[in-house]
Amino acid sequence: MSFVPRALIAEVTHRCPLRCVYCSNPIEMRSRSDELTTAEWQRVFGEAAALGVLQLHLTGGEPLARPDTEQLVKAGRAAGLYVNLITSGIGLADARLEALVAAGLDHVQLSFQDAEQAQADEIAGTRAHAAKLDLAQRIRKHRVAFTMNIVVHRGNLGRLSQMIALAEALEVDKLEVANVQYYGWAFENRNRLLPTRDQVQETIAIVDAARERLKGRMRIDCVLPDYYARFPKPCMGGWGQGLMLIDPAGVVLPCHAARVIPGLTFDDIRSKPLRWIWEESVSFQRFRGDQWMQEPCRSCERKTRDFGGCRCQAYLYTGDADATDPVCSLAPKRDLIDAVIAQESAAPQWVYRINPSNTPAVVTEPRA
Amino acid sequence: MSELAPARIPRLAAGCRMTQSTDLGPVLLLPESMLRLTGPGPRIVELCDGARTLGDVIASLQSEFSGADPDMIQREVETFLLSLQERRALNFE
Numbered sequence: 001m002s003f004v005p006r007a008l009i010a011e012v013t014h015r016c017p018l019r020c021v022y023c024s025n026p027i028e029m030r031s032r033s034d035e036l037t038t039a040e041w042q043r044v045f046g047e048a049a050a051l052g053v054l055q056l057h058l059t060g061g062e063p064l065a066r067p068d069t070e071q072l073v074k075a076g077r078a079a080g081l082y083v084n085l086i087t088s089g090i091g092l093a094d095a096r097l098e099a100l101v102a103a104g105l106d107h108v109q110l111s112f113q114d115a116e117q118a119q120a121d122e123i124a125g126t127r128a129h130a131a132k133l134d135l136a137q138r139i140r141k142h143r144v145a146f147t148m149n150i151v152v153h154r155g156n157l158g159r160l161s162q163m164i165a166l167a168e169a170l171e172v173d174k175l176e177v178a179n180v181q182y183y184g185w186a187f188e189n190r191n192r193l194l195p196t197r198d199q200v201q202e203t204i205a206i207v208d209a210a211r212e213r214l215k216g217r218m219r220i221d222c223v224l225p226d227y228y229a230r231f232p233k234p235c236m237g238g239w240g241q242g243l244m245l246i247d248p249a250g251v252v253l254p255c256h257a258a259r260v261i262p263g264l265t266f267d268d269i270r271s272k273p274l275r276w277i278w279e280e281s282v283s284f285q286r287f288r289g290d291q292w293m294q295e296p297c298r299s300c301e302r303k304t305r306d307f308g309g310c311r312c313q314a315y316l317y318t319g320d321a322d323a324t325d326p327v328c329s330l331a332p333k334r335d336l337i338d339a340v341i342a343q344e345s346a347a348p349q350w351v352y353r354i355n356p357s358n359t360p361a362v363v364t365e366p367r368a
Numbered sequence: 369m370s371e372l373a374p375a376r377i378p379r380l381a382a383g384c385r386m387t388q389s390t391d392l393g394p395v396l397l398l399p400e401s402m403l404r405l406t407g408p409g410p411r412i413v414e415l416c417d418g419a420r421t422l423g424d425v426i427a428s429l430q431s432e433f434s435g436a437d438p439d440m441i442q443r444e445v446e447t448f449l450l451s452l453q454e455r456r457a458l459n460f461e
Contacts, residue, residue, distance in 0.1 A: 004391065006402070052389070052390070052391060054387065054389060054395060054397060054402060055397065055400070055402070057400075080387065082385075082387070082397040082402075084399065084400065106383045106385070106397070106399070107383045107399040107400070109399075143382045144382055144383055145381065145382050145383020145384070145398075145399045146382075146383075147399055147400075173381070173382075173383070173399065173456055174399060174456070215454075216453065216454060216456075218456075219455075219456055
């Protein structure tokens with residue numbers, strides 16, 4: 001069976017002005033000196049389009065931390081791709097916003113941390129909220145699709161209705177209410193971030209009511225925490241089945257977190273053609289199909305729908321990347337997830353994300 | 369004025385555009401999703417160029433597909449465009 005990638009997530013840098021406690025970047029980040037050049041990204045976008053990719057997500061870190069983001073947008077469009085910019089928006093002045101739109105930017109996804117400034121800035125580890133509000137109003141003046149993304153967790157779900165009202169006031173096309181996914185820095189902070197079961201139920205009710213009320217005006221996507229699910233999510237639509245991620249140094253991965261799995265060697269676009277990596281490399285083939293599966297996945301009728309869930313989560317909890325995703329109610333190790341849910345908030349402090357130039361992960365308080 | 373009034377101008381929303389995929393054929397690209405277009409879909413989208421009114425779009429298709437029932441064409445176009453509007457892919461201006 002052959003698989004065609006449709007989306008490319010381009011993590012063009014790991015540098016970022018924010019220090020969010022739930023950042024999806026790996027703990028071990030790429031430094032600026034390792035980053036691909038403009039010309040290398042340009043070549044890769046062409047290779048991706050030739051493979052069948054239609055959508056390009058420019059992300060980071062903060063993609064605007066690079067001076068050439070406009071050129072990357074232009075290169076994506078020139079390759080025939082739909083270009084989405086996933087940004088914190090910090091420091092995005094009018095002139096640059098105009099240049100990005102002129103370069104062919106199709107869609108901006110602006111992240112928010114909360115509806116309240118103090119709480120938002122605590123999560124971001126820096127003052128960012130006011131600048132985002134200002135930028136949101138300026139984005140709306142351009143002909144570009146606009147999505148507001150709010151990452152939700154135990155600490156801010158009580159303000160979900162306020163967040164939806166904020167999205168309405170900013171007249172966004174789409175709101176993403178995205179529960180934290182527990183990888184990268186978020187895994188470090190999971191005890192403080194995981195919502196309660198009651199909060200999850202309430203989220204569903206609030207989102208359903210808002211969807212009904214806002215039909216035709218604003219779309220709302222909602223991602224629930226899989227720790228409370230009966231069955232695992234079809235992570236990335238299956239390992240190496242429709243999506244790929246390229247990290248700042250050009251290493252091609254099936255997902256954001258895949259580098260946590262030991263024993264896998266991921267190839268990079270400086271030494272191998274993208275097509276070869278997608279079609280032939282050992283790492284991309286490692287969890288395709290169902291030959292790698294253990295029981296209960298192997299004989300499970302759901303395996304063609306959820307592909308055994310997330311390989312990274314299986315590894316993070318069981319130490320075995322071939323295991324059934326422990327969030328599955330049928331997983332032999334489901335008790336590991338239940339133990340996390342049962343735990344009261346144990347961590348007294350946030351572990352803030354650090355930029356790639358620094359080295360060890362340290363626990364710090366937010367900058368005033 | 370009703371959404372389906374002939375004078376309304378159907379236009380793809382910002383961040384929605386059609387492309388040609390080598391293996392999927394015509395595809396409507398949307399923020400973080402895509403829609404494969406089949407049958408008269410690509411032609412209808414092409415006609416929604418921001419200049420033609422809904423009446424013009426329907427009339428063009430009725431003359432291009434003169435063998436088909438004109439009322440059926442009108443209903444199909446309206447249903448299709450309303451479905452795009454619901455996905456926030458199209459506005460009636």
